Amino acid sequence: MGSGGPVLFFDSGLGGLTVLREARYLLPYEPLLYVADDAAFPIGRWPEADLKARLLTLFDKLIATHEPKAVVIACNTAFTLAGDALRRAHPQVPFVGTVPAIKPAAERTASGLISVLATPGTVRRAYTRSLIESFASQCHVRLVGSDLLAEMAEYHLRGDPVADEALLAEISDCFLESEGRRTDIVVLACTHYPFLTNRFRKIAPWPVDWLDPAEAIARQLVRVLGADAASAPADTPDRAIFTSNPKDPALVRLLAGFGLVLERD
Structure with a gap:
């Protein structure tokens, strides 16, 4: 199990908010950190080797900095490409992935x-x-x-x-x-x-x-956290980080609707 830090949700842009929204219903007290690699959006157009290298480097920094309790890769493209490699690189942190809901x-x-x-x-x-x-x-x-x-x-x-x-x-x-x-x-x-x-x-x-698949991903996160799920409100607000470091008032308002405060460098 990861540390006592936040649950980190990762996507290339705003799509992972669909998953975060479902997780918030099921885990009302859990500190959440939303990370969008919007500087690389849309990641589906990247060459696979370049994208995989970018994701591994980015997660090395994110996990060292934020020490997340768990990570939700709320992006099919990122998880199907790099999920196994990320789990090998960070065995101390549980990863919840997103795959097409074919089953x-x-x-x-x-x-x-x-x-x-x-x-x-x-x-x-x-x-x-x-x-x-x-x-x-x-x-x-x-x-x-x-x-x-x-x-x-x-x-x-x-x-x-x-x-x-x-x-x-x-x-x-x-x-x-x-x-x-x-x-x-x-x-x-x-x-x-x-x-x-x-x-x-x-x-x-x-x-x-x-x-x-958002609800199913959120339910899997609940299972992964188990008894480590937070049982009391956090002292700090839920945060969002965008890799392009945008200064966009409309984005600030949009994220506030999901209960997130946009952090800037």
């Missing part, structure tokens, strides 16, 4: 047609293919990679306009009809995407179950 999708589907909506990096990853082989071999699983959706989710969350037509162009490949059957589950394999779920529901050609 629960396979258990829930009635039609057998599942789509996984993800970043191109997650779609390419052998980890994703092995999940399909292990848990969804009896299903038809379509992998749909989007270069733009994570950025669109950030725009949407910040209040900037995102056109329905632009969203539909990114998700339309998720909808498959075959021999009288239709896709009935879309796995949201990027933590940014749940911010757009209500928009997706309005523009989808037919209703599907949009599978958001």
